[in-house]
Amino acid sequence: MTDPEILRYTRETGDFSRLIASIPYANFIGLQCNKFGDDLIFRLPAKEQNLGNPVLPAIHGGVIGGFMELSAAIYLMLAQETIRMPRIVNFSLDYLRAGLDRETYAECQLTRQGNRVANVIITAWQKSRSQPIATARAHFLLEG
Amino acid sequence: MNDQIRRDRVTRFIETLNQARELGLSVTEATGHSLTLCLPYSDRIIGNPATGVIHGGAITTLMDTTSGSVMLCALDVFELCPTLDLRVDYMRPAEPHKPVYARAEVYKITRNIIFTRCEAYQEGGETVANCVGTFMRIGPQALPTAYREQITGGPA
Secondary structure (H helix, E strand, C coil): CCCHHHHHHHHHHCCCHHHHHCCHHHHHHCCEEEEECCEEEEEECCCHHHECCCCCCEECHHHHHHHHHHHHHHHHHHHCCCCCEEEEEEEEEEECCCCECCCEEEEEEEEEECCCEEEEEEEEECCCCCCEEEEEEEEEEEEC | CCHHHHHHHHHHHHHCCHHHHHHCCEEEEECCCEEEEEECCCHHHEEECCCCEECHHHHHHHHHHHHHHHHHHHCCCCCCCCEEEEEEEECCCCCCCCCEEEEEEEEEECCCEEEEEEEEECCCCCEEEEEEEEEECCCHHHCCHHHHHHHHCCCC
């Protein structure tokens, strides 16, 4: 998925700009990532093109899903010792609240890492972490 | 309601969704129980630059939009139904430079919930992904009249 050199650079510097620039879909939705100590927080700044429901208005549910899915893949890439590219197998998404037209955050947790499959839980929120807008669970296949 | 009306309603509806417009989604077919939308290939939604394969997120949006719009075909009165949950299984990467289609159908409508299933595929019929979803019925009253009329094409 991504150039090993970029991955190495991201891991060493905590600067995600090159990694994100290398993934067109990340730029398409405007995904950002920041590192705080060992923790990664993914951000999706408010963007008009990402909206779905024009009445509220709210972020398109698919964009929230794509944001969480891509966050999980990047998280997993960086959590690996070796350079193994995760391939998504499936994705289960619960929408808990409307994602309003404001910045959205996501964090990931590696629930189980097997030899070939990893299970990742993703939580997305806006105003408060204690009020998530969506939670998701993803399985990835890890290939050498 | 005939299929042309269904098609027009869905077309007007997805035109109000910025992200659907941004992706260039369009209606391929609308019937009383199913809806097919088309996602054109674009360099902007690539997830893997080495292969040109589009990101799963674009397919999730395609399937969410198709599943979330198929009730416009199944219900006479326009209701906007927020997604409760989606489960997507990826069967194979979408082949680059070709559109992806998603065909959704409603398989159960209750007073509060709509159950859908959806398949994403490409020309030739190979399945790219499968998706089941549930949607909440918040009722037609939850929408401003002007918006409802914009979708249905007049007072209905």
